[in-house]
Amino acid sequence: MVKKEQLEFHNLKFHRYFNDIEKAAGDIESMLKSDYRLSKRTIALLLLQDDEEIKALVKKKEKSFDDIDSIIKKTRESCPEPLQYLIMLEHQGKVEKILREVVKNHEKEESSIEQWLDNITIRPLTGIPILLLVLYFGLYKFVGQFGAGTVVDFIEGNIFEAYVNPWINRLVVSLIPYKPVQELLALDYGIITLGIRYAVAIILPIVGTFFLVFSIIEDSGYLPRLALLVDRTFKVIGLNGRAVIPMTLGFGCDTMATLVSRTLETKRERIIATLLLALAIPCSAQLGVILALLSGRPYAMAVWVGFIFLVFLLIGYLSAKILPGERPDFYMEVPPLRIPKLNNVLEKTFSRMQWYFIEIVPMFILASVLIWFGKITGLFDFIMNALAPVMSSMGLPKKAAEAFLFGFFRRDYGAAGLYDLQKSGALNGVQMVVASATLTLFVPCIAQFSIMVKERGIKTALAIVGFIIPFAFISGIALNWMLNTLGVAL
Amino acid sequence: MDCCKSRKSIFSFLKKNFIDKKNEERSETKKHKLILVGTPNVGKSVIFNYLTGSYVTVSNYPGTTVEITRGTGKIGDEMYEVIDTPGMYSLIPITEEERVTRTLLLKEDPDLVIHVVDAKNLERMLPLTLQLKEAGLPLMLVVNMMDEAERLGRFVDIEKLGKILEIPVAATAAAINRGMAEFKRKVADYGKKRAA
Amino acid sequence: MKALDENGISLVELEVGEKAIIAGIEAKDKKKMSKLLALGVLPGMKVKLLQKFPSFVFKVGNTKIAADESISRNIMVRKD
Numbered sequence: 001m002v003k004k005e006q007l008e009f010h011n012l013k014f015h016r017y018f019n020d021i022e023k024a025a026g027d028i029e030s031m032l033k034s035d036y037r038l039s040k041r042t043i044a045l046l047l048l049q050d051d052e053e054i055k056a057l058v059k060k061k062e063k064s065f066d067d068i069d070s071i072i073k074k075t076r077e078s079c080p081e082p083l084q085y086l087i088m089l090e091h092q093g094k095v096e097k098i099l100r101e102v103v104k105n106h107e108k109e110e111s112s113i114e115q116w117l118d119n120i121t122i123r124p125l126t127g128i129p130i131l132l133l134v135l136y137f138g139l140y141k142f143v144g145q146f147g148a149g150t151v152v153d154f155i156e157g158n159i160f161e162a163y164v165n166p167w168i169n170r171l172v173v174s175l176i177p178y179k180p181v182q183e184l185l186a187l188d189y190g191i192i193t194l195g196i197r198y199a200v201a202i203i204l205p206i207v208g209t210f211f212l213v214f215s216i217i218e219d220s221g222y223l224p225r226l227a228l229l230v231d232r233t234f235k236v237i238g239l240n241g242r243a244v245i246p247m248t249l250g251f252g253c254d255t256m257a258t259l260v261s262r263t264l265e266t267k268r269e270r271i272i273a274t275l276l277l278a279l280a281i282p283c284s285a286q287l288g289v290i291l292a293l294l295s296g297r298p299y300a301m302a303v304w305v306g307f308i309f310l311v312f313l314l315i316g317y318l319s320a321k322i323l324p325g326e327r328p329d330f331y332m333e334v335p336p337l338r339i340p341k342l343n344n345v346l347e348k349t350f351s352r353m354q355w356y357f358i359e360i361v362p363m364f365i366l367a368s369v370l371i372w373f374g375k376i377t378g379l380f381d382f383i384m385n386a387l388a389p390v391m392s393s394m395g396l397p398k399k400a401a402e403a404f405l406f407g408f409f410r411r412d413y414g415a416a417g418l419y420d421l422q423k424s425g426a427l428n429g430v431q432m433v434v435a436s437a438t439l440t441l442f443v444p445c446i447a448q449f450s451i452m453v454k455e456r457g458i459k460t461a462l463a464i465v466g467f468i469i470p471f472a473f474i475s476g477i478a479l480n481w482m483l484n485t486l487g488v489a490l
Numbered sequence: 491m492d493c494c495k496s497r498k499s500i501f502s503f504l505k506k507n508f509i510d511k512k513n514e515e516r517s518e519t520k521k522h523k524l525i526l527v528g529t530p531n532v533g534k535s536v537i538f539n540y541l542t543g544s545y546v547t548v549s550n551y552p553g554t555t556v557e558i559t560r561g562t563g564k565i566g567d568e569m570y571e572v573i574d575t576p577g578m579y580s581l582i583p584i585t586e587e588e589r590v591t592r593t594l595l596l597k598e599d600p601d602l603v604i605h606v607v608d609a610k611n612l613e614r615m616l617p618l619t620l621q622l623k624e625a626g627l628p629l630m631l632v633v634n635m636m637d638e639a640e641r642l643g644r645f646v647d648i649e650k651l652g653k654i655l656e657i658p659v660a661a662t663a664a665a666i667n668r669g670m671a672e673f674k675r676k677v678a679d680y681g682k683k684r685a686a
Numbered sequence: 687m688k689a690l691d692e693n694g695i696s697l698v699e700l701e702v703g704e705k706a707i708i709a710g711i712e713a714k715d716k717k718k719m720s721k722l723l724a725l726g727v728l729p730g731m732k733v734k735l736l737q738k739f740p741s742f743v744f745k746v747g748n749t750k751i752a753a754d755e756s757i758s759r760n761i762m763v764r765k766d
């Protein structure tokens with residue numbers, strides 16, 4: 001708590017300025033003639049504290065703005081400290097007086113186990129190993145192996161392939177005599193057998209397990225601690241530690257994360273974060289599929305992680321160099337570590353899954369319809385053929401173009417396409433890494449793009465996408481070339 | 491976060507009783523408006539969920555809520571439109587999401603503004619209460635996180651605080667559902683007094 | 687006690703684990719100042735420095751705050 005005599009001294013030192021400010025506020029108040037919803041006194045005080053938005057508002061509404069402005073300037077010049085500081089001190093004095101009457105403190109320290117946990121998460125020497133453990137168990141073991149492996153295999157194999165698909169196919173074929181309509185609903189690319197299957201059997205288990213782990217991490221209060229740990233690294237890419245929150249959320253869903261990048265302070269940071277989310281942060285569905293694809297090949301996994309991380313740092317670094325603006329500040333309140341409440345964790349996981357599901361199902365259906373349309377008109381084959389040279393320059397089979405085409409609709413859809421491709425045994429280790437890496441970088445999905453437009457404006461959004469598409473393919477070609485030149489077998 | 495509207499999750503739907511539903515439609519026309527404001531990470535969204543029975547994201551870090559969320563709930567005999575806002579440190583915004591809240595206060599005409607504060611950090615948070623009161627808003631104070639404050643050996647004389655500030659004050663530990671019924675009653679009382 | 691109007695030293699000059707009283711906020715950069723005010727870093731409050739690397743972490747009242755050097759530097763403190 002505040003030492004009484006010190007505070008009073010401080011207030012004493014500035015006391016006469018408090019009177020000046022009061023007087024200026026009173027004068028301005030009497031000059032404000034319009035209605036502002038908030039009291040005139042508040043508007044006057046905000047004006048004195050240089051609030052640009054309020055200034056613009058008052059300028060528009062009051063004829064006497066110039067007189068008001070000169071009062072502000074005069075008051076500012078007569079005070080030794082910024083008015084905002086002095087006004088805050090005045091409030092603080094009042095609050096102190098109130099609290100002396102209503103608060104009783106028998107100061108107790110937080111428990112030693114709390115202090116210990118807090119310490120080990122924020123010291124680099126222990127904090128980094130803890131981060132790696134969280135990533136290994138939370139992401140790799142639980143999301144990658146359990147969610148994307150065990151659960152997906154079960155729903156895919158034991159439910160869809162064993163029962164749903166054959167049953168639907170038989171039903172559709174027996175009920176509907178027209179081949180094109182059969183194909184729209186079922187068979188290889190049908191709404192149910194492809195669209196719904198991707199959504200329910202592949203995406204949902206992965207997204208669900210990710211959000212479960214992420215909710216626990218969020219509720220524990222770990223993220224602000226991670227933020228302070230990585231601040232220095234993030235400064236290199238033009239961001240500050242606070243950006244760790246949208247970035248990690250991006251591993252769940254980049255669309256949500258783009259919205260959350262609002263919490264970043266400068267426009268420059270928001271643009272860099274949006275770009276990196278669109279380019280180098282795979283969403284949970286993508287991540288899960290890729291972890292599952294590569295989980296049998298640790299070296300391939302290492303190459304993929306290393307490559308994406310490198311792109312993340314490099315593009316971040318370059319955009320920080322190119323975009324004008326000052327170095328961001330890092331300051332953040334670190335809340336106490338709390339034990340996650342089961343109820344909240346479950347409710348949050350379910351509500352996010354629900355949100356995600358409602359978001360993706362129409363897109364998946366639409367994608368199925370478009371692919372169906374493309375197939376019967378021959379457009380699909382045409383595009384596949386057109387993409388064939390690009391695929392072959394990355395060392396990929398022509399059929400891989402399918403995954404990229406899917407990826408246009410949704411990141412996760414593309415990843416799911418990759419999953420199917422790998423299951424058919426069409427790819428070797430190098431090809432899998434190249435395809436995974438390119439698909440990770442490749443276009444943000446439509447939902448993410450629309451949020452990018454909404455939050456950053458159409459020009460920025462288009463510029464970002466215009467950069468990403470060629471960049472993704474060039475990276476794929478470069479990676480393929482590198483791996484082949486070095487003669488790596490993964 | 492989690493886009494736009496508070497959505498009743500399957501989970502809360504299962505828990506929730508259906509009685510509120512009918513009232514919702516009946517009194518659509520004369521709904522009271524209640525805005526929750528306060529510093530980030532003090533429990534505004536927990537309280538929003540409690541009042542509306544819906545679910546908006548609650549997490550343990552500042553900056554969870556970045557958009558305005560509207561919901562409805564019955565308090566006393568009246569229907570309220572309840573608005574959850576992104577946290578703000580003072581009336582002068584620094585980040586984008588703080589600006590969202592300030593803009594809302596400049597635009598809306600609420601029947602009640604509830605300032606939610608953390609009992610552990612009253613020194614830091616009451617200045618905003620004074621600012622909000624000064625702004626002429628119909629104000630109520632919720633001193634939340636009483637459980638954690640008590641664990642640190644802090645006790646707050648809620649009644650006296652209300653007398654000094656001349657506004658209704660409630661003490662809660664929203665996350666463990668402590669003091670919430672009493673808080674709701676105080677909101678209802680305030681509504682009645684205002685109507686009279 | 688030292689002369690009260692002396693502004694003291696910057697928080698970043700404290701040792702880890704040291705306690706002090708906040709004497710004021712350096713206001714050369716008004717933006718940085720308003721961030722500190724927002725977090726409730728105000729004169730007269732007790733502060734304890736918990737960590738310096740990779741970021742500064744300190745406790746003011748019951749609040750833990752993490753900040754980089756350029757922000758923390760603006761907090762002036764006085765040792766008792």
Ligand SMILES: Nc1nc2c(ncn2[C@@H]2O[C@H](COP(=O)(O)OP(=O)(O)OP(=O)(O)O)[C@@H](O)[C@H]2O)c(=O)[nH]1
Nearest residue numbers: 531532533534535536549553554555577635663664
């Ligand atoms: N111990 C305790 N924890 C609480 C209490 N109320 C809320 N919390 C926790 O505090 C954290 C923040 O709660 P939120 O409701 O997300 O806070 P908010 O004010 O909406 O935060 P922003 O959206 O960031 O502005 C969560 O982890 C809650 O579980 C309480 O009374 N006691």
Ligand SMILES: [Mg+2]
Nearest residue numbers: 534535554555
């Ligand atoms: Mg919230």
